[in-house]
Amino acid sequence: MKNKFILLLITVLLSPKIWAQKQIDRSKELTMGQLLPDIPLQDVLNYKGDQIDIKSFDGKVVILDFFDTYCTNCIAAMPKLQKLQDNMGDKLQVILVTWQDQKTIEKFYQTNSFLKENKVKLPTIYSANLLRSYFPHTSVPHTAWIYQNKVQAITYSDFVNSGNIESLYKNGNVQLPLKSDFNDGLKELQNISHTDSVIGSVKISGYKDGVETTGIQIKSDSISKLQKTTFYNLDILGAYTAAWSKINKPTFLMKNERIIWRVKDSSMYQYPKDSGGKNVWLLKNGICYERYDQIKRSELEQAEVILNDLNMFLGLKVYWSTKEMPSLVIRKLEGEKNKNIQLHNEDGGLGGTGVLAFMIDYQGNFPPVVDEVDARMNIKIKDYSSLEKLNEQLKGYRLVLSKEIRPLEVLVFEEIN
Known part of the structure; x- marks a missing residue:
């Protein structure tokens, strides 16, 4: 939950x-x-x-x-x-x-x-x-x-x-990419024969005009009877994380600290913040993926196939590892270790320490947060301006945020020479 x-x-x-x-x-x-x-x-x-x-x-x-x-x-x-x-x-x-x-x-x-x-x-x-x-x-x-x-x-x-x-x-005219929320620019993969002799196909291409950005979709094609897997106009980092999330759903926000770039230019893979608008950047760097398979695989198995395709066609090796780095750890206050933290029934707060960790990460000005309490409770936070302000508010919930060095999961991008 x-x-x-x-x-x-x-x-x-x-x-x-x-x-x-x-x-x-x-x-x-x-x-x-x-x-x-x-x-x-x-x-x-x-x-x-x-x-x-x-x-x-x-x-x-x-x-x-x-x-x-x-x-x-x-x-x-x-x-x-x-x-x-x-x-x-x-x-x-x-x-x-x-x-x-x-x-x-x-x-x-x-x-x-x-x-x-x-x-x-x-x-x-x-x-x-x-x-x-x-x-x-x-x-x-x-x-x-x-x-x-x-x-x-x-x-x-x-x-x-x-x-x-x-x-x-x-x-008197201008050539700009079409925004179509109805995918008017989307066409089925061309030259696909619908005979039993077709094994399948894979196509990875650049930005597709008139097509809305979509996550990974896996479904059966009613005409060819093949399994169809697609995503459109995603950044490369987004494509990898979308595939990984079907294998093991993340419990943390993918902050920049959790990405290790061993590449010449990371701006090809992830939108550099405040660099002219993400849709303008996607026009040059977004990718589309279309795959047809005779073999019907589970979502997890197909996600692994997507990752293999991306690595092979993009010349990358992408994998999870760990790295020690500064972190904020959500702990119970000293003396509270053996006490259960109960769910508060009042409305209007965060639904637990896991959500609190996400919200602090989302602010963007703190190290990655590790939740060692994993409690369901209604936490009301009004001021995220500093660690001191956060801890003042967390005292009432018998919680504290402490600075520590921890090994955290990181996603490594390596270019294959």
């Missing part, structure tokens, strides 16, 4: 997307190259009036950036969009778009200190059901590029930068 809860937290906290409803009506969808239809005036905040005419900006590049208030990545990108608007206002009009109502968005701007500090006050269309029907999506941020009242691109927000805006403004 603890492992499942930790993995759920990882999904919620680290996911770059906020998922909307599963069934989307695409009957009104606009695609690249299409002219905008007649669009009525849209209700808007942060504008000179209460309504905005999108087609009135035909002489500028119009960025429609779809967001909602639950999406941390959307909010984090808003200062960048504001700066672009401030610096390129004669060529650019950024318009934020959300399905949420006026009251919610007004409160969002009134109470969000991050937006206030960065002086974000971009025109924001709310209750935008019509625009969402023209640009359907299942995840945000989702960005539509309009120029001369024509749809020029539909992308991830990472690609919104001055260079791409200038290129579109100057040339």
Whole structure:
């Protein structure tokens, strides 16, 4: 149960997307190259009036950036969009778009200190059901590029930068990767014969345009009767860790300290933080994997096959080892070793010391955490700013974090010469 809860937290906290409803009506969808239809005036905040005419900006590049208030990545990108608007206002009009109502968005701007500090006050269309029907999506941020009242691109927000805006403004078009939440760019592996003589095939390729990033999927192909194993647009580190997790689910966050790079350039394998947006980086470094097998294997067995394929085709040797390193160890306070720590029934806290370890690791400014208590309890932590602050709060739970040197599991990447 603890492992499942930790993995759920990882999904919620680290996911770059906020998922909307599963069934989307695409009957009104606009695609690249299409002219905008007649669009009525849209209700808007942060504008000179209460309504905005999108087609009135035909002489500028119009960025429609779809967001909602639950999406941390959307909010984090808003200062960048504001700066672009401030610096390129004669060529650019950024318009934020959300399905949420006026009251919610007004409160969002009134109470969000991050937006206030960065002086974000971009025109924001709310209750935008019509625009969402023209640009359907299942995840945000989702960005539509309009120029001369024509749809020029539909992308991830990472690609919104001055260079791409200038290129579109100057040339009247821009070539950018397609963001499709419906995998419109995904095609079945070509040249697969569906006769009994086919043993199978393996294909590892680069980034696939118009395909949503997916984890490892293993299923039976209904036509060929072969077992089909795929993932799309993953970073190489992510591909390996996804495969390893099917063999032995991790109970810790994969921090940088837990990765040993014996390679010439680790930036090919893992996104370097704050280097221009992960989707831009994936365009160059992401990989796709498609495998068909006559042999039906278990998920664990197939994960081992994936790892062998990746090692062989990428020229790598990737394996788990141990390394002694500074760590924070969750312990019971002295004198509490023989006392059981009971589950607290009050609501609103972390569900145990395992979740506490994950949350401290997630802050990013502490050494890796080792949980030696493994207790289910409701722990409420408000301040993660320092080890001293954490220990002050943990006293009430008869716990302490101590600095120690420990042998920890590490994932080693070696390039084979």
